[in-house]
Amino acid sequence: MSTTMTMAKAINAGLRATLAGDDKTLLMGEDIGPLGGVYRVTEGLAREFGTDRVVDTPLGESGIVGTAIGLALRGFRPICEIQFDGFVFPGFNQITTQLAKIHTRSDGMLSVPVVIRIPYGGGIGSIEHHSESPEALFAHTAGLRIITPSNPHDAYWMIQQAAACADPVIVFEPKRRYWLKGEVDTAAPARDPFSAQVVREGTDATVVAYGPLVPVALAAANAAAQDGHSLEVIDLRSISPIDFDTIAASVEKTGRLIVTHEAPTFGGIGGEIAARISERCFYALEAPAMRVGGFHMPYPVARVEEHYLPDIDRILEAFDRALAY
Amino acid sequence: MGVARQPATGPDIVDLADTAGVARPGSIGPTDMVQLLDAQGRRVSDDAFGPYADALDPQTLRGFYKDMAVVRRFDAEATALQRQGELALWVPVIGQEAAQIGSGRALAAADYVFPTYREHGVALTRGLDLADLFKLFRGISNGGWDPRETNFHLYTLVLAAQTLHAVGYAMGIKRELDAGLATEPAAVVAYFGDGSSSEGDVHESMVFATSFNAPVVFFCQNNEWAISVPFSVQSKVPLANRAAGYGMPGIRVDGNDVLAVHAVTQWALEHARAGKGPVLIEAATYRLGAHTTADDPTKYRPSAEEAAWRARDPLLRLETYLRTEGLADDAFFRQVKDDGDALAAHVRSAALALTGEGFERRFATVYAEAHPLVAEEAAWFAQYAASFEDADPSDSTREGGVA
Numbered sequence: 001m002s003t004t005m006t007m008a009k010a011i012n013a014g015l016r017a018t019l020a021g022d023d024k025t026l027l028m029g030e031d032i033g034p035l036g037g038v039y040r041v042t043e044g045l046a047r048e049f050g051t052d053r054v055v056d057t058p059l060g061e062s063g064i065v066g067t068a069i070g071l072a073l074r075g076f077r078p079i080c081e082i083q084f085d086g087f088v089f090p091g092f093n094q095i096t097t098q099l100a101k102i103h104t105r106s107d108g109m110l111s112v113p114v115v116i117r118i119p120y121g122g123g124i125g126s127i128e129h130h131s132e133s134p135e136a137l138f139a140h141t142a143g144l145r146i147i148t149p150s151n152p153h154d155a156y157w158m159i160q161q162a163a164a165c166a167d168p169v170i171v172f173e174p175k176r177r178y179w180l181k182g183e184v185d186t187a188a189p190a191r192d193p194f195s196a197q198v199v200r201e202g203t204d205a206t207v208v209a210y211g212p213l214v215p216v217a218l219a220a221a222n223a224a225a226q227d228g229h230s231l232e233v234i235d236l237r238s239i240s241p242i243d244f245d246t247i248a249a250s251v252e253k254t255g256r257l258i259v260t261h262e263a264p265t266f267g268g269i270g271g272e273i274a275a276r277i278s279e280r281c282f283y284a285l286e287a288p289a290m291r292v293g294g295f296h297m298p299y300p301v302a303r304v305e306e307h308y309l310p311d312i313d314r315i316l317e318a319f320d321r322a323l324a325y
Numbered sequence: 326m327g328v329a330r331q332p333a334t335g336p337d338i339v340d341l342a343d344t345a346g347v348a349r350p351g352s353i354g355p356t357d358m359v360q361l362l363d364a365q366g367r368r369v370s371d372d373a374f375g376p377y378a379d380a381l382d383p384q385t386l387r388g389f390y391k392d393m394a395v396v397r398r399f400d401a402e403a404t405a406l407q408r409q410g411e412l413a414l415w416v417p418v419i420g421q422e423a424a425q426i427g428s429g430r431a432l433a434a435a436d437y438v439f440p441t442y443r444e445h446g447v448a449l450t451r452g453l454d455l456a457d458l459f460k461l462f463r464g465i466s467n468g469g470w471d472p473r474e475t476n477f478h479l480y481t482l483v484l485a486a487q488t489l490h491a492v493g494y495a496m497g498i499k500r501e502l503d504a505g506l507a508t509e510p511a512a513v514v515a516y517f518g519d520g521s522s523s524e525g526d527v528h529e530s531m532v533f534a535t536s537f538n539a540p541v542v543f544f545c546q547n548n549e550w551a552i553s554v555p556f557s558v559q560s561k562v563p564l565a566n567r568a569a570g571y572g573m574p575g576i577r578v579d580g581n582d583v584l585a586v587h588a589v590t591q592w593a594l595e596h597a598r599a600g601k602g603p604v605l606i607e608a609a610t611y612r613l614g615a616h617t618t619a620d621d622p623t624k625y626r627p628s629a630e631e632a633a634w635r636a637r638d639p640l641l642r643l644e645t646y647l648r649t650e651g652l653a654d655d656a657f658f659r660q661v662k663d664d665g666d667a668l669a670a671h672v673r674s675a676a677l678a679l680t681g682e683g684f685e686r687r688f689a690t691v692y693a694e695a696h697p698l699v700a701e702e703a704a705w706f707a708q709y710a711a712s713f714e715d716a717d718p719s720d721s722t723r724e725g726g727v728a
Contacts, residue, residue: 070493
């Protein structure tokens with residue numbers, strides 16, 4: 001059954017299905033109840049399921065994550081909303097020293113199936129701390145899983161899959177795509193949330209993107225096609241673990257790799273992909289792997305953020321450099 | 326009776342709070358906290374909490390003493406094991422036995438404990454094999470036991486993080502009761518210390534606990550020292566006073582008085598189980614030993630202070646009381662000593678016999694579900710390790726490279 005909806009509505013529908021399907025699930029966060037969240041992603045859910053299933057918490061991110069851990073230890077499955085990317089850091093300690101480690105600390109005896117939803121990324125003209133992409137900080141922490149949908153269909157399914165996972169899962173939601181419309185097939189069998197997907201086939205280079213930059217990568221591929229170049233685009237979907245098999249298969253075919261993300265290039269996910277693919281596809285590569293990411297600066301002020309964010313031209317510029325080898 | 330049980334957010338608290346003195350930080354004494362047994366082992370009358378102690382039979386009182394004594398003996402054995410190189414580190418509990426046995430013995434089986442890393446006495450009351458504690462300190466495990474068997478959670482080393490877990494767990498109990506999924510009321514105890522009280526997580530845990538009316542008892546052992554930093558640096562008021570700011574009862578208790586600790590914890594647990602919300606207990610006690618075996622208290626505190634606290638020893642005062650009242654004889658104390666020695670022998674042999682799982686097992690516990698990166702690295706390591714099997718045993722890289 002296919003329906004057109006925005007990504008925000010798709011996540012809303014996914015959360016509704018999760019709450020309806022498992023009494024042990026609950027949503028926790030700031031302003032997620034009657035208001036429906038600052039982005040209205042949880043709109044209507046408190047009315048439908050009650051404020052004891054859709055819980056407005058006190059304003060404290062460490063408290064949200066820490067109490068979610070306790071609830072999970074008691075057998076509940078909390079889905080937390082962090083209001084903005086830059087506000088996850090008060091909860092960073094609980095996420096990295098506790099949530100990520102309790103399974104291994106207990107030698108596998110305890111599980112803490114907590115989901116943390118984080119709207120992330122820039123391009124919305126906002127103020128400081130509201131446009132960041134901190135995914136690499138979490139990807140570096142073993143014990144966490146990190147996924148990021150780029151379209152409504154994935155958003156609908158991936159939140160449900162995160163909620164069903166026995167491990168802690170962080171879902172980075174590309175906030176500037178909340179209003180992106182797309183087809184959602186609520187009957188389709190869900191794809192493995194921890195797999196990448198080739199979303200456009202091509203032969204000259206592989207562009208790996210995730211979250212907010214997947215539409216940008218597709219647009220770059222369109223532009224390149226007008227110049228007679230064929231770009232393959234991969235939606236990474238999962239940041240931890242990373243589906244290197246899908247990327248390697250693509251690069252074996254195209255011989256060139258470009259990875260793009262909004263997060264700073266230095267120490268980012270792109271570097272990890274470049275290194276791994278260099279190891280696995282060395283003889284297939286026609287050029288070094290190229291990274292197109294943010295600069296080594298705190299996220300800039302909104303008036304100039306367009307220069308910070310990877311766009312079609314910067315992806316094509318990297319492609320040109322790769323072609324020149 | 327003078328009590329700094331801070332006030333007065335429910336009718337039952339108003340009844341209890343006949344006096345609400347504000348104590349000086351670090352001060353102890355009968356004027357500002359609940360005490361049922363003074364340092365000389367004499368019963369102190371207390372209309373509110375005395376009846377809890379009056380209800381205890383002699384066997385229970387002797388049990389308190391035995392628990393405290395064997396924990397002290399265990400603690401000494403653990404310290405010795407560390408000195409002999411058998412444990413990487415030990416966290417002595419000496420001096421805090423009454424705070425731990427008194428509170429631990431107030432718990433019911435269905436209650437749940439979130440300890441710090443010094444709750445060896447509480448572990449005993451929950452039925453843990455104390456040798457399991459050594460898995461952490463011998464580098465065998467970062468946990469060491471299944472918390473679901475004893476309702477005693479794993480030690481948490483990041484200060485105060487567990488207070489939020491305790492509140493979340495208590496919120497879960499309340500949800501089950503509210504939804505009719507559970508019928509037996511239960512409460513959670515969050516242990517923390519005077520140093521941890523400065524951590525933001527303690528603040529957030531108290532905000533969440535009161536906001537959601539969670540059945541949790543915050544049990545702070547104020548042992549006066551956060552490693553080398555005195556309590557006066559953490560707070561200008563007794564920590565129990567802070568409870569009022571959150572809207573819950575706060576009780577300051579003589580933490581070296583096992584009867585008083587047991588009484589106030591019982592009261593707090595009943596309060597929490599009855600759906601009346603959280604309680605903060607501040608047990609005024611003293612860390613007679615070092616923070617850990619890597620610490621040297623002579624660098625930061627006068628020995629006279631330690632001597633003064635030794636005079637308030639929790640075991641000594643209960644022994645005096647038991648003897649004065651004719652509740653225990655020499656034979657009992659001899660038996661307790663033998664029991665302590667037996668426990669020490671058990672944990673020593675168990676410690677020396679502890680063998681950890683191989684490094685390969687670490688890969689298997691990172692995630693609950695299959696994970697391709699971990700699987701790839703585990704496979705690589707297995708192959709790498711196997712490549713040494715035919716190597717010359719005298720090759721020094723063998724030992725350093727692969728265990």
